[in-house]
Amino acid sequence: MSLHSMLFSSLAIGAQSQAFELANFNVTDALVQQGVNLSALPELAPLADRSSDFACHIACDSLQTLYGADAVDYDDEPSYTSFTGAYWSTIPAEVKPSCIFRPSTPASVSVLVLIARLSQCPFAVKSGGHSAFAGGASIEGGVTVSLENLREVRLAADRETVAVQPGNTWSRVLSKLNDTGAGLTYGLVCDNVASFDVSTYTEAYLVALFPEKYVLGVVTASGVVVNASPTQFPDLYWALRGGGNNFGIVVSFNMMTRPLPNDLLFGGTRVFAEANFPQVAKAYIDMSLNSAQDPKAGGWVVWLSVGGQRLALTELWYAAPLAAGADAPLLSAFYDIEAVSDSTKTRGHAEYVRDGHSFYGQRQVYYVLSVKLAAHPEFAARTVDVFWDAVGGALGGVKGVLPLLIWQHVTEASLKASKRNGGIPWGLIRLAGLYLSCSWRLVYKTMSDIMKQIKQESRDLGIENDWVYMNYASQYQDVIASYGAENKERLKRVAEMYDPRGVFQTLQPGYFKLDRAAKPDARYFSH
Numbered sequence: 445m446s447l448h449s450m451l452f453s454s455l456a457i458g459a460q461s462q463a464f465e466l467a468n469f470n471v472t473d474a475l476v477q478q479g480v481n482l483s484a485l486p487e488l489a490p491l492a493d494r495s496s497d498f499a500c501h502i503a504c505d506s507l508q509t510l511y512g513a514d515a516v517d518y519d520d521e522p523s524y525t526s527f528t529g530a531y532w533s534t535i536p537a538e539v540k541p542s543c544i545f546r547p548s549t550p551a552s553v554s555v556l557v558l559i560a561r562l563s564q565c566p567f568a569v570k571s572g573g574h575s576a577f578a579g580g581a582s583i584e585g586g587v588t589v590s591l592e593n594l595r596e597v598r599l600a601a602d603r604e605t606v607a608v609q610p611g612n613t614w615s616r617v618l619s620k621l622n623d624t625g626a627g628l629t630y631g632l633v634c635d636n637v638a639s640f641d642v643s644t645y646t647e648a649y650l651v652a653l654f655p656e657k658y659v660l661g662v663v664t665a666s667g668v669v670v671n672a673s674p675t676q677f678p679d680l681y682w683a684l685r686g687g688g689n690n691f692g693i694v695v696s697f698n699m700m701t702r703p704l705p706n707d708l709l710f711g712g713t714r715v716f717a718e719a720n721f722p723q724v725a726k727a728y729i730d731m732s733l734n735s736a737q738d739p740k741a742g743g744w745v746v747w748l749s750v751g752g753q754r755l756a757l758t759e760l761w762y763a764a765p766l767a768a769g770a771d772a773p774l775l776s777a778f779y780d781i782e783a784v785s786d787s788t789k790t791r792g793h794a795e796y797v798r799d800g801h802s803f804y805g806q807r808q809v810y811y812v813l814s815v816k817l818a819a820h821p822e823f824a825a826r827t828v829d830v831f832w833d834a835v836g837g838a839l840g841g842v843k844g845v846l847p848l849l850i851w852q853h854v855t856e857a858s859l860k861a862s863k864r865n866g867g868i869p870w871g872l873i874r875l876a877g878l879y880l881s882c883s884w885r886l887v888y889k890t891m892s893d894i895m896k897q898i899k900q901e902s903r904d905l906g907i908e909n910d911w912v913y914m915n916y917a918s919q920y921q922d923v924i925a926s927y928g929a930e931n932k933e934r935l936k937r938v939a940e941m942y943d944p945r946g947v948f949q950t951l952q953p954g955y956f957k958l959d960r961a962a963k964p965d966a967r968y969f970s971h
């Protein structure tokens with residue numbers, strides 16, 4: 445029986461019984477059906493009915509027997525050290541997994557999940573690795589699964605969609621599309637295809653979600669790979685759009701393409717000195733509040749202090765070529781303000797993303813919250829005051845610290861797009877907002893205090909917003925709880941349906957789980 449027909453027959457069984465995974469699901473049998481010869485893995489066979497202290501040693505050895513030495517690295521190999529040394533944040537880089545597994549096919553991801561179940565060895569999955577804390581894309585003593593070899597970028601014959609596997613970077617995806625000569629592009633300035641945030645970017649940058657076109661390939665707990673879309677497994681599809689790593693491992697993203705003639709768009713960084721901060725804040729808030737006028741324009745602001753000098757870095761973009769930034773009405777206010785430096789220009793999208801800065805090698809830390817700004821736009825500037833006060837005091841003596849406060853708006857177009865195809869797990873958000881994200885070295889408490897104070901002040905004004913953006917949340921934040929009780933319950937029902945034994949709750953313990961923060965700790969701000 446081919447893998448394909450096997451998958452279809454198991455799906456048929458699931459549909460008949462109204463259960464995705466049968467109560468008598470046998471992991472050993474599922475591995476045999478994946479073509480795994482269990483007699484060739486003698487250590488694994490006796491594990492069927494028990495767990496073992498050597499679980500991960502056995503899981504790693506079995507993966508190595510099945511997929512070869514190149515697919516599995518142990519800590520005595522240089523490839524292990526170069527892998528752990530290449531994380532974006534050095535915090536997950538300090539984690540020591542039992543082994544690193546590099547699957548090359550979705551089927552080998554299925555086998556990994558089943559072997560983890562059989563051996564009870566925990567795992568974590570890394571694609572781009574943009575999570576800042578330990579345990580998200582790395583796991584102490586378990587199997588860290590690197591998706592780097594899942595790098596397919598396949599443009600459909602009609603060029604309307606592209607299938608992208610999660611081991612890609614945006615730079616690679618966009619270069620591949622540019623190379624097709626199709627003049628197509630889409631995407632955002634981000635180093636991680638798998639950072640699956642459908643509603644945070646402008647429409648023009650957005651992975652557009654059309655019912656018949658948008659599909660996620662997902663490895664589920666029983667090892668079955670399904671395509672989740674608004675029409676196939678729509679509940680799973682809904683849950684994956686914001687529900688995190690609680691339902692399966694996404695091994696393919698089918699995305700809509702957008703024509704972009706000659707790959708050209710406008711973007712870059714315009715930097716301002718402290719004397720102009722009030723105008724910069726006003727320009728950004730005006731752009732956010734008026735975002736419905738032109739979904740092509742977007743940006744974010746980074747407030748920071750370098751060597752005692754305070755700066756505002758604005759990343760501005762426009763999803764079409766511009767002769768000058770001032771030509772786009774939503775961006776023009778930024779060009780009325782004198783800048784310290786400016787790299788904004790029209791260039792290739794692939795080139796823009798490739799030139800984008802990702803600060804590797806720092807102890808990065810995130811903390812995030814959102815507010816409904818429309819009723820009190822002046823509150824945005826208040827958050828910067830809270831930030832300067834806190835970092836100027838507590839962090840003054842911390843050597844090498846680089847505190848940043850980032851404003852990023854959720855535009856009208858993004859909110860509208862996120863409601864298509866059944867919405868998303870935090871679909872209750874109605875008003876355009878602004879979220880704040882900080883990333884710096886050390887000092888969780890200061891960040892937590894800043895968040896507490898901003899949250900309290902936003903509550904006092906009645907503009908607080910519960911939604912916490914998962915990708916930039918700290919390990920202490922209970923992200924799923926921030927989606928509201930109703931969405932949380934629905935997410936749990938979906939998990940119960942596709943993963944009745946809670947494989948992704950227990951064997952993949954890192955990151956934000958359905959019932960908890962990644963690392964619950966009542967001393968810190970949660971949500």
Ligand SMILES: *[C@@H]1O[C@H](CO)[C@@H](O)[C@H](O)[C@H]1NC(C)=O
Nearest residue numbers: 468469470471472473492493
């Ligand atoms: C699972 O299947 C294997 C092989 O068919 C069998 O030896 C084992 O007893 C089964 N396990 C359970 C718990 O039924």
Ligand SMILES: *[C@@H]1O[C@H](CO)[C@@H](O)[C@H](O)[C@H]1NC(C)=O
Nearest residue numbers: 479480481482483484485486
């Ligand atoms: C399975 O593995 C055993 C032990 O290595 C071997 O004798 C047998 O031929 C293998 N079976 C198949 C179908 O490859």
Ligand SMILES: *[C@@H]1O[C@H](CO)[C@@H](O)[C@H](O)[C@H]1NC(C)=O
Nearest residue numbers: 619622623625707792794795
């Ligand atoms: C995109 O394609 C154009 C035309 O083929 C080429 O000149 C350009 O260098 C490409 N850009 C990148 C970043 O690959």
